[in-house]
Structure formats: C-alpha cells, structure tokens
Amino acid sequence: MAYFKKKESHQDSDADNRDVPFCGRERHLAAVKRNFKDGRQIGLISGMPGVGKTRLAKEVAFQMSVECENQNIKLKVNTFNLSKFTSTNLIIDTICASMLQQNQTTVSLKPENLTAALQRLNLEEDFHLFICDNADTILDDDRLRTELLDFISKIVEKTRNVLFLVTSRRRFRLAREYRLFFDVELSPLTPDEALDLLAAIATDVPLQIHGAEITKMCGYLPLALVIAGVELQRGEDGYTPEELIELLRKNVLESPLSAESYSRSEQVSHVLKSAIGKLTDVIKSHFAALNYIPGSFGTSAAAAIAGKQSPAHAKADVIRPLRERSLLEFDSSQQRFDIHPLMRDLVQQSLGQFVDVGITRQRFCVFFADVLKKIGLAMNSDASRGLQDLTTEIKNIEKMMLEAVNCADEDTHG
Known part of the structure; x- marks a missing residue:
C-alpha cells in the first residue's frame, strides 16, 4: 500500500521554497513507513525543539508519494499546525469535511452518520493522511487531548483508509488503540549525520578542520545546523568557519549558565542569534513585523504587514532575504510561510x-478582517473549502479580533 500523492519536486524552480536537505534518520524514516504498511494508522514523532520532527514527516510524505504514484493509489493529505488552535472543534470539523468530502460539516456531530460515511469510505480505493504538527498545546490540555484522541480513535476503529501522523515534543501512548498506534522518538543527529547535513548545505565551504567543532557547538540539532550551514555558505555576507566558532564560543562564555546546564536548545538560540544579527536594519524591521502574525501566512499577508505594494514586492524584499538564511519555514502543501517557535521568541526579544x-x-487588523469576510462569503458556496481556510487562518483571525480594539481608526476594521 502507498499513501501520498506526488508533491512538487525538490528541484522546484523557486529556490526560495526548496526543502532543507534530508540527512540521516534512515532508521526512523523506515520505521514510520513500515508501521503504516503493516496496518497501523496512528503514528507519533516526538523529540526536543529543533530536532527535525516536521522535516521527518515531510520526508515521509515525499517518499510515500512516489510509491503512491507508482501504484496508482490516490491519497489526500492535509497538514494542521495544532499549536495554532485553542479548540479541537474546528480541527475535527475540518478533518470530517476533508475526509468525507462534505460541504456540510454537521456530520461530525452525528456519530451514526459518521459511522455510515466511514463504512462507505472503506469500499473506496482512496486514502487520507492527516499530519497533526506541533501537537503540544493540545496534548498539554487534558480536555483538548481527550477530545482529539477520542475522535481519532473513533475514526481508525471504523476505517482502514485514514492515517494520522502526529508530531510533538512530548510522548504519549494511545492505549485504547495500541494495536494501531506506534511512536518514533528522535534524538539529535549522530556526529557523522550532523556533519553530512552541514556539508550538504555549506557545499562550498571546507569543513575538514572546523566541521566537527561547529556541529558539536550546534548540539547536533538540525535546526541549528541548517542556520549555521546557510551562514557559512553565504561567503562574505555570512561567516567563515573560524568566525562562526569564535561567535559561538563568545555567546557561550557570555551565558549565565554553567557548562553542565547549557542545553542544546540554548546552543540553538546562539546559532539563531548569529543569523539574526547579520540582517540589515530594514530586514530586521520586516522580520519583526512578520513575527507579529501568530500563524502561518502567504505572500499577500506579508505584503500587507510589511507595507509593500504587492506580493511580488514582498517576496523580493522581505521573504527572499529571510528564506536565503532559512529564517522562515515554508509549507509547500499550503504554499505558506511560518516562523519556528524558537525563532519567534528570539525575534520578539531581539x-x-x-x-x-x-x-x-x-x-x-485590516488585512485579516478582509480575510475573515472572504471566508464568510466562501461558506455560502463551498463550506468545506471555507472551513479549511478558516482552520488555516484561525490563529491570525483570533488575534485580529483581540487587537482590533486597539487600532486608532475603528472604521478600518469594522
């Protein structure tokens, strides 16, 4: 069985949106694919911040897409960033609308209708995979966790055609569906894997002398290694290996922490700060403005927030300079950008x-009030599409509704 429709090639003509090279993790990658093929339907990828949980999920998607295409099996993929949600109701309704291809989402509130629809789904060849990314906020709330996991359990009880892949910093066990559940825990890369990743990014930089020390100071974490590799690859606009090591050592010495308490996450922070520090003041102002958007965003939102004339201008003047340094993440399935949680904290502080x-x-407020109006209109013609758009924008809209009262001109967001 295969699971994914083919996504855009890694050799996309838009260099801003290419994925980070995938190095190591062959054992973990094989484990996820094997468990799905063996009939398990709920998978967990866990690990510390910056360890590459989302990147592994994306690689699973890419490799399974090839198998899917070869076997002519259709699978619809949806990715949800659960850190953007404070309620499970919207995510559950959106899953139902997508899975059952319904314009009316009330089916999720009627168990007998949901059961009948899932039984029909079992007769079809189509498959669905839902990637529930950054699930920590949901899992840390007993009520939200119970609601979501009970719903997932209800789905997998009734159909073999639906798969779930969850990423989270913390581990959990789904005892009720233990035969259909598996988990993969990620640790930092091995020294050799870390050096391979750094070399795959900094392709023009000799790393024979300083590569091992740089990877060690990055804590062997992919997030830090990517940022460091990009800075090295930028040549005169970035750092030499010697300069980067000196900067990282300086940051360590200036830290109030002892060597024993100096965690990998703090090492990541120092690497990220080195990249932020290299930005021009203009790009820093754009980055700070984008960080004001709490959820993911497209180029139109970036243009509005940065005060650019068009999405094309935003892409050239705002998005591209940040993407070149890997300071923005890109979701190719939704064509949207986001900022890593660790990076968000640093941007806000710095x-x-x-x-x-x-x-x-x-x-x-002006931009996302307009987005909300468009979603409202879409609900009348295509409820499923409108609901998916609302799910994608919900965190931004929630902030807009809170922030609107502070705007000077009330007419602009009425």
Whole structure:
C-alpha cells in the first residue's frame, strides 16, 4: 500500500521554497513507513525543539508519494499546525469535511452518520493522511487531548483508509488503540549525520578542520545546523568557519549558565542569534513585523504587514532575504510561510525596537478582517473549502479580533 500523492519536486524552480536537505534518520524514516504498511494508522514523532520532527514527516510524505504514484493509489493529505488552535472543534470539523468530502460539516456531530460515511469510505480505493504538527498545546490540555484522541480513535476503529501522523515534543501512548498506534522518538543527529547535513548545505565551504567543532557547538540539532550551514555558505555576507566558532564560543562564555546546564536548545538560540544579527536594519524591521502574525501566512499577508505594494514586492524584499538564511519555514502543501517557535521568541526579544506596533497592528487588523469576510462569503458556496481556510487562518483571525480594539481608526476594521 502507498499513501501520498506526488508533491512538487525538490528541484522546484523557486529556490526560495526548496526543502532543507534530508540527512540521516534512515532508521526512523523506515520505521514510520513500515508501521503504516503493516496496518497501523496512528503514528507519533516526538523529540526536543529543533530536532527535525516536521522535516521527518515531510520526508515521509515525499517518499510515500512516489510509491503512491507508482501504484496508482490516490491519497489526500492535509497538514494542521495544532499549536495554532485553542479548540479541537474546528480541527475535527475540518478533518470530517476533508475526509468525507462534505460541504456540510454537521456530520461530525452525528456519530451514526459518521459511522455510515466511514463504512462507505472503506469500499473506496482512496486514502487520507492527516499530519497533526506541533501537537503540544493540545496534548498539554487534558480536555483538548481527550477530545482529539477520542475522535481519532473513533475514526481508525471504523476505517482502514485514514492515517494520522502526529508530531510533538512530548510522548504519549494511545492505549485504547495500541494495536494501531506506534511512536518514533528522535534524538539529535549522530556526529557523522550532523556533519553530512552541514556539508550538504555549506557545499562550498571546507569543513575538514572546523566541521566537527561547529556541529558539536550546534548540539547536533538540525535546526541549528541548517542556520549555521546557510551562514557559512553565504561567503562574505555570512561567516567563515573560524568566525562562526569564535561567535559561538563568545555567546557561550557570555551565558549565565554553567557548562553542565547549557542545553542544546540554548546552543540553538546562539546559532539563531548569529543569523539574526547579520540582517540589515530594514530586514530586521520586516522580520519583526512578520513575527507579529501568530500563524502561518502567504505572500499577500506579508505584503500587507510589511507595507509593500504587492506580493511580488514582498517576496523580493522581505521573504527572499529571510528564506536565503532559512529564517522562515515554508509549507509547500499550503504554499505558506511560518516562523519556528524558537525563532519567534528570539525575534520578539531581539527585534522589538525595529517594529512600529501601532502601524503594524493596524495593517494586521485590516488585512485579516478582509480575510475573515472572504471566508464568510466562501461558506455560502463551498463550506468545506471555507472551513479549511478558516482552520488555516484561525490563529491570525483570533488575534485580529483581540487587537482590533486597539487600532486608532475603528472604521478600518469594522
């Protein structure tokens, strides 16, 4: 059995949107694919921040897409960033609408209708896979966790055609469906894997002398290694290996932590700070403005928030400079950008003085109020599509509704 429709090639003509090279993790990759093929339907990828959980899920998607195409099996994939949700109802309704291809989502509230629809789904060749990314917020709330996991259990009890892959910093066990559940825990890369990843990014940089020390100072974490590799590859605009090591050592010495308490996450922070520090003041102001958007966003949102004339201008002047340094993440399935949670904290701490909060707030509210209006109109013609759009934008819309009261011109967001 295969599971994924083919996604865009890694050799996309838009260099801004190419995935980070995938190095190591062959054992973990094989384990996820094997468990799905063996009939398990719920998988967990766990591990510390920056260890590459989402990247592994994306690689699973890519490799399974090839198998799917070869076997002419259709599978619809949906990815949800659960860190953007404070309620499970919207995510459950969206899953139902997508899975059952319904314009009416009330089926999720009627167990007998849901059961009948899933039985029909079992007779079809189509498959669905839902990637539930960054599930920590949901899992840390007893009520939300119970609601979501009970719903997932109900689905897998009734159909073999639906798969779930969850990423989370913390581990959990789904005892009720233990025969259909598996988990894969990620640790930092091995020294050899870390050096391979760094070399795959910094392709023009000699790493024979300093590569091992750089990877060690990055804690062997993929997030830090990617940022470091990009900085090395940038040549005169970035750092030499010697300069990067000196900077990282300096940051370690300036840290109030002892060597014993100096965690890998803090090492990541120092590597990320090195990349932020290299930005021009103009790009810093754009980065701080984008960080004002709590959820993922497209180029239109970036243009509005950064005050650019068009998405093309935003892409050239805002998105591309940040993507070149791997400071923005890109979701190719939704064609949207996001900022890693660790990076968000650093941007807020380091670049707060570069953003005009009043102007940024007003731009934010005007843009997402318009988004909400368009979603409302879409609900009348295509409820399923409108619901998916609402799911994607819910965190941004929630902030817009809270921030709108602080805008100077009430008419702009009425």
